[in-house]
Amino acid sequence: MPDPAQPAFILVRPQMGENIGAAARAMLNFGLRRMRIVDPRDGWPNPKAVAMASGAAGPVLDFAGVFADVPAAVADCDFVFATTARGRELPKPIYTPEAAMTEARRRIVAGEKVGILFGPERTGLENDDITRANAIITVPVNPDFFSLNLAQAVLLSAYEYSRHTLESVPLDPGLAGHEPATAVDVEKWGDHFEGRLEEAGFFHPPEKAPMMKRNLRNMWTRFAMTRSEVQMLHGALKQLMRPRG
Amino acid sequence: MPDPAQPAFILVRPQMGENIGAAARAMLNFGLRRMRIVDPRDGWPNPKAVAMASGAAGPVLDFAGVFADVPAAVADCDFVFATTARGRELPKPIYTPEAAMTEARRRIVAGEKVGILFGPERTGLENDDITRANAIITVPVNPDFFSLNLAQAVLLSAYEYSRHTLESVPLDPGLAGHEPATAVDVEKWGDHFEGRLEEAGFFHPPEKAPMMKRNLRNMWTRFAMTRSEVQMLHGALKQLMRPRG
Numbered sequence: 333m334p335d336p337a338q339p340a341f342i343l344v345r346p347q348m349g350e351n352i353g354a355a356a357r358a359m360l361n362f363g364l365r366r367m368r369i370v371d372p373r374d375g376w377p378n379p380k381a382v383a384m385a386s387g388a389a390g391p392v393l394d395f396a397g398v399f400a401d402v403p404a405a406v407a408d409c410d411f412v413f414a415t416t417a418r419g420r421e422l423p424k425p426i427y428t429p430e431a432a433m434t435e436a437r438r439r440i441v442a443g444e445k446v447g448i449l450f451g452p453e454r455t456g457l458e459n460d461d462i463t464r465a466n467a468i469i470t471v472p473v474n475p476d477f478f479s480l481n482l483a484q485a486v487l488l489s490a491y492e493y494s495r496h497t498l499e500s501v502p503l504d505p506g507l508a509g510h511e512p513a514t515a516v517d518v519e520k521w522g523d524h525f526e527g528r529l530e531e532a533g534f535f536h537p538p539e540k541a542p543m544m545k546r547n548l549r550n551m552w553t554r555f556a557m558t559r560s561e562v563q564m565l566h567g568a569l570k571q572l573m574r575p576r577g
Numbered sequence: 578m579p580d581p582a583q584p585a586f587i588l589v590r591p592q593m594g595e596n597i598g599a600a601a602r603a604m605l606n607f608g609l610r611r612m613r614i615v616d617p618r619d620g621w622p623n624p625k626a627v628a629m630a631s632g633a634a635g636p637v638l639d640f641a642g643v644f645a646d647v648p649a650a651v652a653d654c655d656f657v658f659a660t661t662a663r664g665r666e667l668p669k670p671i672y673t674p675e676a677a678m679t680e681a682r683r684r685i686v687a688g689e690k691v692g693i694l695f696g697p698e699r700t701g702l703e704n705d706d707i708t709r710a711n712a713i714i715t716v717p718v719n720p721d722f723f724s725l726n727l728a729q730a731v732l733l734s735a736y737e738y739s740r741h742t743l744e745s746v747p748l749d750p751g752l753a754g755h756e757p758a759t760a761v762d763v764e765k766w767g768d769h770f771e772g773r774l775e776e777a778g779f780f781h782p783p784e785k786a787p788m789m790k791r792n793l794r795n796m797w798t799r800f801a802m803t804r805s806e807v808q809m810l811h812g813a814l815k816q817l818m819r820p821r822g
Contacts, residue, residue: 358729363719388722423755423803430740472740474608477633484603484732487725491733495675495717525813534816547809555800564792568770571779572817 339436339446339493341486342368342405344461347453349374353384354483355450356392361487362494367396368447370405402449402464406515410444411436412553414465415485416457417478422550425467432469433492444512448489453482463550464515510558517562522552524566528573584681584691584738586731587613587650589706592698594619598629599728600695601637606732607739612641613692615650647694647709655689656681659710660730661702662723670712677714678737693734698727755803762807767797769811773818 341359346352346369356367369376376398385393399405406412413432427435436446449465451457462468471480471488480488513521526545535541557565586604591597591614601612614621621643630638644650651657658677659669672680681691694710696702707713716725716733725733758766771790780786802810 357722357724360722361716361718361725363722388724423806428740471606471736473606474739477602477605477608479602479606479633480732484729487729487732488736491716495673528817529813532816532819532821534813544809547806548813551802551806551809557796561792561796564789564796568774568779568793569817571777572773572814574777576777 337440338364338366339433339440339448339489340366340368340409341489342370342402342447342449343372343482343486344370344402344405344449344457345373345452346450346482347373349378349380349382350384351453351482352378352381353386353389353393355486356381356385356389356396358483358487359490360389360392362490364490364493365392365395367392368405369396369398370402371400372398373452402461403515403519406447406449406464407519408445409447409515410512411439411467412447412449412465412515413467413469414449414457414462415469415471415489416451416462417470417473422459422462422468424462424465424550424554427467427469429469429471429488429492430495432467433489433495435467436493450482450485459546463546463553464519466553466556510560513557513559513562517559518552518557521557521562521565522549524569525552528569582685583609583611584678584685584693584734585611585613585654586734587615587647587692587694588617588727588731589615589647589650589694589702590618590697591727592618594623594625594627595629596698596727597623597626598631598634598638600731601626601630601634601641603728603732604735605634605637607735609735609738610637610640612637613650614641614643615647616645617643618697647706651692651694651709653690654692656684656712657692657694657710658712658714659694659702659707660714660716660734661696661707662715662718669707669710672712672714674714674716674733674737677712678734678740680712681738682741695727695730755805758802758804758807762804763797763802766802766807766810767794769814770797773814 341355341364343352343355352369352372359365359367372378381393382390413427413436439446448469449457449461451461469489471485526548529535535544586600586609588597588600597614597617604610604612617623626638627635658672684691693714694702694706696706714734716730771793774780780789
């Protein structure tokens with residue numbers, strides 16, 4: 333069984349089964365077993381993935397959760413990283429793999445659940461995926477040449493995660509003991525706020541609506557809200573929307 | 578031309594041309610260009626290596642030196658590492674990739690020449706090869722599962738070598754170049770939101786109002802908003818508050 337006290341490696345819309353199997357092998361090299369798969373192109377299970385995992389890494393695939401979309405895949409995560417070379421236009425903290433995995437260990441030791449998104453082979457993560465993440469991981473590469481494949485990107489994060497031992501990680505509760513909002517909390521709050529704005533005719537002109545919505549989602553995800561803050565915001569918006577006069 | 582002030586990545590008796598090309602790509606991701614090849618199984622040049630390097634990494638292959646054996650390949654090196662999971666029976670210092678590449682950088686800065694040996698795909702380096710090295714690099718992997726391929730082993734060393742130099746490229750710590758909101762911006766937004774909530778009768782019961790207001794203020798201040806996000810929130814709230822119906 334996958335250890336919940338490990339980050340979930342979430343492959344978003346992977347194309348080739350071979351690459352899913354290679355990612356499982358890359359993870360297992362560093363003792364990591366929690367894989368999730370979002371909308372794999374060739375369905376699931378995938379015999380080519382199993383063949384590439386070649387036995388020993390097979391259980392990583394057997395226990396992999398398969399999800400229809402990114403929000404579902406990160407629903408129980410307290411903190412989500414998106415691995416991407418792009419995304420710099422979104423206001424979102426950018427971590428090196430080392431800094432990101434140090435932060436991931438810190439949060440996991442503190443009892444949080446952490447997910448790491450990896451994009452499809454050709455295109456990488458889309459901005460809509462990245463807005464669901466709290467932070468970005470960018471591998472510091474040669475600015476003139478970038479060609480990490482999926483398993484290699486997974487390998488570097490798995491390597492960095494396992495490079496140091498858990499006990500060497502200083503405990504530093506980011507929210508001073510307050511329970512962090514889950515991804516589902518944030519998603520629902522985003523839905524609530526967006527829905528009321530939609531009704532109020534905020535998303536105008538229509539061609540700008542997708543960008544406006546994306547900016548809002550990105551903002552809420554980045555804020556690292558506590559659970560009670562999200563509840564407070566729901567209550568505030570409800571109250572604002574009550575019939576007046 | 579390859580920069581002599583870089584470690585030489587020495588592929589010992591590599592079998593598949595594709596893997597030589599993939600190793601060149603892995604190196605170039607981190608700006609490393611000095612490859613040497615010892616007794617490649619399928620001769621040299623190798624069209625499959627060139628195809629895998631696919632253009633951009635081609636010059637790494639063009640400038641690769643080809644040698645008949647390991648002693649010839651390391652003849653001009655002042656210090657040689659051997660990458661191997663075995664070799665523990667040999668009395669030889671064992672480094673993690675991080676420690677090894679820190680040592681390599683130190684020596685190169687001091688004017689020394691450093692080489693790193695990588696073994697053939699199936700068998701890895703033989704003890705005869707390892708005895709030619711001054712130290713061993715062992716990737717700290719899961720003791721029950723080790724399956725790094727040649728390009729992945731090269732990738733981890735290249736990544737570690739360049740991690741510190743490339744990391745000094747400033748990664749934006751938070752807002753990806755977006756202008757942060759000033760304290761006045763945040764204060765005004767807090768006033769705006771609180772004012773509308775006050776009108777809507779949100780702060781109830783009255784004895785809890787100060788705490789509720791404090792929690793809201795605290796939240797907005799903590800969020801590290803950008804200027805345009807604050808403007809977006811003002812616009813959203815204004816739109817929500819317009820007369821309905």
